[in-house]
Amino acid sequence: MLLHLSDLHFGTEKQECLTAIQKFCLEQQPELIVVSGDLTQRAKFIQFYSCRQFLDSLHIPYIVVPGNHDISLYNLWNRFFSPFVRYQFFFGELEPTLETEHFFIVGVNSIRRRYHTRGYISLEQIQRTNEILKHAPDQKLKLVVLHQPFYTPPDDPHGIKDCPVLGRMALENWSRSGLFGVLHGHLHKTAVYNLTEIYHLKVDHPVYDIHAGTATSYRLHKGLPNSFNTILNDGSIQHYWFDEKAQSFVLRIDSVVKNHKDA
Numbered sequence: 566m567l568l569h570l571s572d573l574h575f576g577t578e579k580q581e582c583l584t585a586i587q588k589f590c591l592e593q594q595p596e597l598i599v600v601s602g603d604l605t606q607r608a609k610f611i612q613f614y615s616c617r618q619f620l621d622s623l624h625i626p627y628i629v630v631p632g633n634h635d636i637s638l639y640n641l642w643n644r645f646f647s648p649f650v651r652y653q654f655f656f657g658e659l660e661p662t663l664e665t666e667h668f669f670i671v672g673v674n675s676i677r678r679r680y681h682t683r684g685y686i687s688l689e690q691i692q693r694t695n696e697i698l699k700h701a702p703d704q705k706l707k708l709v710v711l712h713q714p715f716y717t718p719p720d721d722p723h724g725i726k727d728c729p730v731l732g733r734m735a736l737e738n739w740s741r742s743g744l745f746g747v748l749h750g751h752l753h754k755t756a757v758y759n760l761t762e763i764y765h766l767k768v769d770h771p772v773y774d775i776h777a778g779t780a781t782s783y784r785l786h787k788g789l790p791n792s793f794n795t796i797l798n799d800g801s802i803q804h805y806w807f808d809e810k811a812q813s814f815v816l817r818i819d820s821v822v823k824n825h826k827d828a
Contacts, residue, residue: 567668567708568595568625569775569794571750574634574782575616576606582781582791583619585813589805590623595795597665598625601750601777602632602676602712604652606784613655628663629656630672632712632750633682648678660690662697667798669701673711675729682751684713684729691735698742706800709739710748716758716774727751733764740766745800746773753779753786755794755804757822773822775802 568590590598598620605612613635620627636648649659659674671694675684694709701707715732729735736747740761747760756776761768778792779785791807793814804820807813 566593566595566798567706567796568593568598569601569748569777569796570598570780571601571712571748571777571793572603572632572753572779572782572784573600573616573619574603574606574779574784575612575619576609577782577784578615579781579783579791581812582807585807586780586793587623589814590625595625596798597663597668597670598623598627599663599670599708599710599748600627600629601710601748602630603634603750603779604629604632604656605635606782608635608637608651610651613651617655626663626665628661628670628672628710630661630710630712631659631674631676633676633684636676636678648676660693664701664705667705668796669698669705669707671697671701671707671709673709675711675713682713682727684711684727684732686711686729686731686735688731688734691731691738694735695738695742698739698744701743703743706745706796706798707743708746708748708796709744712749713751714749714774714776715747716760716763717752736760736764736766736772740768740772744772746775746796746802748775748777748794750777750779752776753782753784754789755792755806755820757802773802 802822805814
């Protein structure tokens with residue numbers, strides 16, 4: 566099992582959600598954790614420190630990528646001349662990879678100092694990621710993690726303004742190298758979309774856009790609860806929502822994508 570967290574926003578975190586995630590990890594023992602950006606609310610040293618302490622406390626291998634909140638918004642000197650210095654002090658690489666028994670994860674940094682919310686992927690990043698995916702074991706689920714989504718429905722107020730530049734080109738390349746799905750956050754709501762159908766990708770398998778809500782922040786989207794995703798070893802995708810009464814994350818049965826072959 567892969568545990569997909571996003572938008573932790575340390576500085577606005579809810580202790581009850583942190584405790585519930587620790588309990589979930591202790592009971593379920595996921596194979597790895599993927600965090601798709603916005604580790605902090607305002608890229609402050611103490612917020613990165615608290616996030617690192619929390620992730621280490623789970624005692625499970627994890628991979629993280631930055632979100633737009635992980636570079637300074639108001640300190641323009643830091644934003645333009647050293648945007649990732651605090652992030653890298655605590656988490657190192659901006660584009661790590663992680664391989665486990667059933668999963669192969671490639672991190673992509675879609676954050677740019679000249680953009681506030683919209684992501685950007687360069688031609689170099691597309692090529693680099695494609696080469697990594699090509700050489701990854703075919704029997705493992707191949708996933709790319711970055712902060713901004715590759716698709717938002719037409720009625721979404723965010724629209725395409727928050728989808729990364731060159732996202733479609735990236736998909737067309739990565740899908741031919743066995744990509745199973747792309748893990749995102751940013752919008753603070755859960756969703757799964759079949760990008761093969763939406764963008765008419767020339768592959769014979771679905772490629773999923775997998776959105777996670779905010780796992781731990783009180784900055785919720787239109788009253789939706791805190792949430793996270795899991796991906797099982799067979800490719801089934803599940804959403805868990807935080808139950809205030811039970812003080813735990815509960816599986817939403819109606820939101821399960823049974824597996825990547827049948828969807």
